Amino acid sequence: MSTDALRRLTATEFTLFLRDKVGPIFGVLFPTALLCVFGNIDFFTDPANGIDGQPLLHTYTPILVGFVIAMLALNTLPPTLASYREQGVLRRLRTTPVGPARVLGAQFAICLATAVVSVILLLAVARLAFDVPLPRQPFAFALSALLAALALIGIAVLVAAVTPTAKAANAIGSVLFYVMMFFAGLWLPIQAMPAVLRHVSEATPLGAAVQALSDAGAGHWPPAWRLLLLAGYVVVTALLGIRLFRWE
Amino acid sequence: MTTVIEVQELHKRYGDTVAVADVSFRVDEGEIFGILGSNGAGKTTTVECVEGLRRADGGTIRVLGLDPVRDRAELTQQLGVQLQDAHLPEKLRVGEALDLYRSFYRTPADPAALMAALGLDEIRGTRFGKLSGGQQQRLSIALALIGNPRVAVLDELTTGLDPRARRETWRLIEDVRARGVTILLVTHFMDEAERLCDRVAVIEAGRVVAVDSPAALTKRAAAELGVERATLEDAFVALTGEHADVH
Numbered sequence: 380m381s382t383d384a385l386r387r388l389t390a391t392e393f394t395l396f397l398r399d400k401v402g403p404i405f406g407v408l409f410p411t412a413l414l415c416v417f418g419n420i421d422f423f424t425d426p427a428n429g430i431d432g433q434p435l436l437h438t439y440t441p442i443l444v445g446f447v448i449a450m451l452a453l454n455t456l457p458p459t460l461a462s463y464r465e466q467g468v469l470r471r472l473r474t475t476p477v478g479p480a481r482v483l484g485a486q487f488a489i490c491l492a493t494a495v496v497s498v499i500l501l502l503a504v505a506r507l508a509f510d511v512p513l514p515r516q517p518f519a520f521a522l523s524a525l526l527a528a529l530a531l532i533g534i535a536v537l538v539a540a541v542t543p544t545a546k547a548a549n550a551i552g553s554v555l556f557y558v559m560m561f562f563a564g565l566w567l568p569i570q571a572m573p574a575v576l577r578h579v580s581e582a583t584p585l586g587a588a589v590q591a592l593s594d595a596g597a598g599h600w601p602p603a604w605r606l607l608l609l610a611g612y613v614v615v616t617a618l619l620g621i622r623l624f625r626w627e
Numbered sequence: 628m629t630t631v632i633e634v635q636e637l638h639k640r641y642g643d644t645v646a647v648a649d650v651s652f653r654v655d656e657g658e659i660f661g662i663l664g665s666n667g668a669g670k671t672t673t674v675e676c677v678e679g680l681r682r683a684d685g686g687t688i689r690v691l692g693l694d695p696v697r698d699r700a701e702l703t704q705q706l707g708v709q710l711q712d713a714h715l716p717e718k719l720r721v722g723e724a725l726d727l728y729r730s731f732y733r734t735p736a737d738p739a740a741l742m743a744a745l746g747l748d749e750i751r752g753t754r755f756g757k758l759s760g761g762q763q764q765r766l767s768i769a770l771a772l773i774g775n776p777r778v779a780v781l782d783e784l785t786t787g788l789d790p791r792a793r794r795e796t797w798r799l800i801e802d803v804r805a806r807g808v809t810i811l812l813v814t815h816f817m818d819e820a821e822r823l824c825d826r827v828a829v830i831e832a833g834r835v836v837a838v839d840s841p842a843a844l845t846k847r848a849a850a851e852l853g854v855e856r857a858t859l860e861d862a863f864v865a866l867t868g869e870h871a872d873v874h
Contacts, residue, residue, distance in 0.1 A: 381730070383730050384730040384731050387726070387727055387730040388727065388730075391719070391723060391727045394723070395716050395718050395719060398718045399718065462716075463716070466713075466714035466715075466716075467710065467712055467713030467714050468713070468714060468715060468716060470680070470710065470713050471708075471710055471713035471714075471715070471770075473680060474678055474679075474680065474703060474706070474708035474710065475703055475728065475731045475732075475774075476700060476703040476704050476731050476732065476774075477731045
């Protein structure tokens with residue numbers, strides 16, 4: 380297997396990702412557009428309405444980072460992987476020296492790279508246009524985002540593994556996206572949730588991720604159990620995904 | 628003559644269903660060897676074991692001296708495959724597909740020459756999802772040959788092609804063979820087998836009922852049916868029908 384093949388495969392998958400438009404529009408442009416809408420509503424920028432003395436927009440920035448990751452992982456990966464299996468794309472690759480696993484690898488790399496670009500865009504616009512401070516503990520922020528992305532990719536593979544068709548994978552991915560975004564605080568920030576709901580939220584992958592991102596944004600390391608919980612989701616979904624995913 | 632494909636006492640089950648009971652045949656270098664059989668006779672399972680896509684439950688298979696499962700990495704370099712119902716991503720263009728698959732192999736063929744031979748030039752910028760059935764089929768043949776394989780397995784080669792495209796494809800396969808490529812052809816078209824194949828194996832209910840040249844099979848069928856001339860279809864029906872015991 381030459382590196383040329385790997386590069387060509389990744390470049391081709393990336394071209395298809397751009398041509399499909401769902402990822403670039405909903406995973407990159409949409410979250411930042413949402414930030415701009417929130418940023419132009421006084422309610423979100425007035426510290427008087429905020430949580431812990433900071434404007435709501437500051438609370439929402441890590442939620443939108445979670446939104447980017449969930450959007451890219453849950454709304455683009457499951458239908459792509461399921462359709463590749465359904466249409467025999469993976470089967471066809473099994474007969475070549477490259478094999479099908481590297482296509483999945485290319486898909487994960489594209490998902491992660493796009494998430495990095497999208498999060499940087501989001502944070503830059505938040506900082507430059509709306510005075511939201513950049514994460515004060517950048518390393519913890521990056522680590523939390525990476526763990527969150529890997530956990531969500533793991534869940535995406537599980538969705539693709541248990542759904543027979545691209546249509547079903549798309550539907551289940553979307554439903555999971557909304558459920559996870561609810562627990563991540565898109566409609567009601569976790570800090571404002573009643574105690575029971577807050578505990579449930581903090582146990583979900585995206586809820587834990589947004590809390591870890593908030594901690595890091597405010598300048599301190601998230602508690603170890605939060606990062607371990609995210610790492611646990613990564614390991615469990617990866618192991619289950621490897622066991623359950625079928626090439627045909 | 629060197630044996631390129633050797634299948635001995637192949638056996639394959641799916642749960643309780645026996646897909647291939649006992650199949651043996653040898654394919655020599657430079658041959659076009661046909662596998663004929665009704666739907667569900669075990670043709671596709673047999674070639675999937677040859678390709679290494681499925682693991683045999685019994686028997687041995689060697690392709691160019693390689694074990695299709697154990698020596699997968701090397702075999703895929705030398706074996707070109709055209710599958711039934713395997714598609715490409717909808718938005719991938721014809722030229723991109725060939726460039727991509729070309730990069731997988733050590734000593735690939737020239738994509739320009741292949742595209743010209745298969746009439747893919749004028750659609751090189753077309754997306755896979757917009758191709759007609761025949762165009763998809765031609766691309767699929769091109770991808771089977773892009774690695775410059777020593778052996779090509781073609782499953783239902785001309786299904787979905789119009790008569791002109793079928794004849795062009797047959798000519799192409801003969802050209803490919805003239806370059807020394809050994810071809811294993813799975814088909815249920817008797818005219819195709821008669822035109823292209825040096826020898827055929829007729830498979831019925833997971834067993835080989837005859838291996839011979841189309842001419843020898845038709846001659847034998849004519850004698851058995853008491854007619855002056857029989858077609859390969861007559862021979863096939865006689866071999867695979869209720870009178871399969873006559874031979």
